[in-house]
Amino acid sequence: MPVLFGIFLSALRTALGFVFRSLVIKFVVFFALFFVVKELVNVLVSSNLYPGATQVSALSSALSGIPESVWYFLDLFSISTGLSTVISAYATRFIIRRIPVIG
Structure with a gap:
């Protein structure tokens, strides 16, 4: 035992x-x-220091010229979700690479 x-x-x-x-x-x-x-x-x-609001309004005005027929396919393929995901991933990668311990 x-x-x-x-x-x-x-x-x-x-x-x-x-x-x-x-x-x-x-x-x-x-x-x-x-x-x-x-x-x-x-x-x-x-x-x-992060220019978020000014670039969003510029992007919005730039995308306002896209015709409805193109917007249909962009919405069909969920380009808005994919584009925001890719931009967030690039921003996160940029921030993580600036950390001395990880990057």
């Missing part, structure tokens, strides 16, 4: 060692990176 208890205790120590050495450390590091990136984006948007 004491041998079985020793095996159980060894397995428990191994599992707890993995959790506290690996998982907790990774959670703290990635949460810190997430928090820094989130706050950095908020600072950029609030300090008008």
